[in-house]
Every structure is written in C-alpha cells, then in structure tokens.
Amino acid sequence: MSTATVTKAAPAAPQPGRRRISLPVLLLIIAGVLVLTSVVRLITDAHGITSTGQMSGALRLAVPIGLAGLGGLWAERAGVVNIGLEGMLILGTWFGAWAGYQWGPWVGIVFGVLGGALGGLLHAIVTVTFNVNHIVSGVALNILALGTTRYLSTFAFEGEEGGTSKQSPGVESLGKFSVPGLSDWLHDLNQKHWFLVSDIAGLLGGLLTDVSPLTLIAVAMVPLSWFILWRTAFGLRLRSCGENPIAAESLGVNVYKYKYLAVIISGGLAGLGGAFLSLVASNIYLEGQTGQRGYIGLAAMIFGNWMPGGLALGAGLFGYTDSLKLRGGGTNVHALLLLIAILLLIGAAYLIWRKRYVPAVITAAASALMFLWYGLTDEVPNQVVTATPYVVTLLVLSLSAQRLRMPKADGMPYRKGQGK
Structure with missing residues (x-):
C-alpha cells in the first residue's frame, strides 16, 4: 500500500480559524x-531562576514527564x-x-521498558480487543500496578540489606558526565549574572553538566518519534488509525495490529521514564516515587x-516548575510572579x-492581581x-484549550469490519 493512498484515507484537514504556530514564530516567542x-532576574536579583543548577535539575525532572507524555502521544495517535x-x-x-539490583543498571533499563510494555499490552487487550472504555481501563491499570508492585516488593526486597516492602536496596549508578571545559566555562559565565x-549560559550549562547517559537516550526519543510517526509509511498508517480507522481498514491497514503496537510502545516509553526515576533520579525504588508524573506527562502531551516538539516544551516547563521547590523555591517563585x-x-x-475585549479584561485583571501579589x-x-x-498544569491546559486538536478517532470504539 502506497504512502499516497493512506494519505487520502486519513486527511489532516485543519479546522477553520485555528492556525498552527510556525517554527520561526515559536522560536521568536521563546x-x-x-x-x-x-x-x-535583574530586577528581582533572583539569579537562581536561570542558574546552571536550576536548569540541570529541571532537565532531570522533565525526563520522566516527557517520556510518559511521549508514550501517551504514541497511543493517542x-x-x-x-x-x-x-x-x-x-x-x-x-x-x-x-x-x-540483580544484574546492574543497564539490565534494569531493559526490564523497566519491558515492565511498562507489559502494562501497555494489558491496556491494549482490554481496550482494543474487548472494547472496554479507555478511561476505565487506564484507571484500573493504575490501581493494579500500585497493588502489584507493593505485593511483589514483599517477596523481592524484604530481607535484603536496605530493602523493605516499600523500597528496594540501593542500585548501582549509571554515572554522570559533563562536557570537559565547556560546562565549566558556561557555569562561570552564568555566575557573572x-x-x-x-x-x-545557564540554560546550555544545565544541558551539559552532570548528565546521565539515560538522559541522552530519553532526549533522543523525541526526534526519533517525530521521524517515525511523520516521515515513515509505518507512522502514517499508525496515525491513520487514530484519524479514521474505518477508512484505513478499507485500504488494507491492519488497525488492530497498529493499535496494539502503538500502546505497547507507549507503555515501553513510560516504563523507560519509570526506570529513570529508580535508576538515575534516586538509585532506589520507593513506593510513590512517580509523584503523579504520568498525569502531568499526559498534560504535557495535550x-x-x-x-513531539510541543510535548518536549511542555515537559520542560513542568520540570522547571517542579524543580523550583528544590532550589530556593519561595524566592524564585516570587520572582516568577513578576514574569x-x-x-x-x-x-x-x-x-x-x-478585538476580543472580554478575555482581554479578564487577562488584565489577572495581571493586576499578580502585580499586587508581587x-x-x-x-x-x-x-x-x-x-x-x-x-501551572491547570493554567497551561486552560489557556491552550482553544487551539488543541486531538486525533479525530481518539478514544472511539472500533470493531473490525464495522464500516461494511
């Protein structure tokens, strides 16, 4: 089946009145x-808001959010x-x-991906094969995962040195690296204010200082996902299943297969984000350490x-706000009120x-309140x-809701042959 044929099956017609922001405009806004x-920063003297340490911490916190959001993108596409x-x-x-803990951190990464993919497979079976409501299945999976890991911990970690029913023993670190010379120079430049x-310098220094190899793998997943989904026949067929599965089926696409693959890959990416938390962020499994990042990742995707590009920006924003509480949070957040x-x-x-006067008045009033608070x-x-x-998650979703366009068949039930 040709790429042109699938393109006809799933046209991505833009909705009237909604224009996508071009790359030059987006870069200008940034x-x-x-x-x-x-x-x-200069007015408030809160130099920590763009320090190298702040940016490095934001990157570490953004990685699991971004991987979870990327997993959501694969499934929903x-x-x-x-x-x-x-x-x-x-x-x-x-x-x-x-x-x-058993075989080293690199094997742990593989098993983390497999664990998440297993959850994705279960979600696919329930939603794709049995057509259970996607929201119900997802909520049930969250509860099941929490109960299962708690049960398994009593057998795997209790009795081991440093292990309990709620945490694992320490895991060997993957290690971190900084770019020789360049990271130190950027740090010194950042300190000049x-x-x-x-x-x-602080932004670039945060990307080049104390970086884990797994961080590089995670960052590479963003352009790789974009290339696969938007520049390959496989990605075009997969996206056609999220836009118009009946038309895709009429052109020979195995919709069930592509939905299964997408949700399993989705789980694998989320599992990679979970492995990052237990192998890089803390070098230990601790019950509750995800901190609802799966939901924030979903918000970043929306x-x-x-x-993928917008998702990465969203994950960076949420990671940055999350890192504020770790480094002089009260002072830094106060400075951001002015921003x-x-x-x-x-x-x-x-x-x-x-000429949208009512929203303008509401926005101006919110601005005045922020100036007053500051x-x-x-x-x-x-x-x-x-x-x-x-x-920030709620505000961003509220402000961006008017320009969102989800895949047309996202969440809709599908049965093979229903278009006949």
Missing part, C-alpha cells in the same frame, strides 16, 4: 520569554487514550530497580497538541489587538511552591 526572564501512563511508570520503576548572556504578571499584560494587549509580599509560602507544578 526568545522573547527568555529576554523577559532575564529582565525579571493510534486512537487509544492512555490514562494508564501512571501505572506504566510505576511498573517501570519497580522492574527497573529489581533487575538493576550578565543580561541574557548568563541566562543562555499542551503540545499531540506533537507571569508581565506575560499576562502582554497577553491582554494582544487580545485587545484581536508588590505586597517578599516571598511565596512553601505550600504555594509545592503546588506550583500542578497549578
């Missing part, structure tokens, strides 16, 4: 936000909603730590409009230019810092 961040990402993350953490230059107030003010001006306080309470990642 550059503008970076400039504003540098201005806010084939038409299967995957709320079970959290459970697949949990399976990845447990199997990664168990095998890593120059306008914009130091901020860019924020990214079911595209948010300025961004909202710019947003209000843009809405006025588009002006009347010196530091944000720890409770607010802890809640920041979840508040």
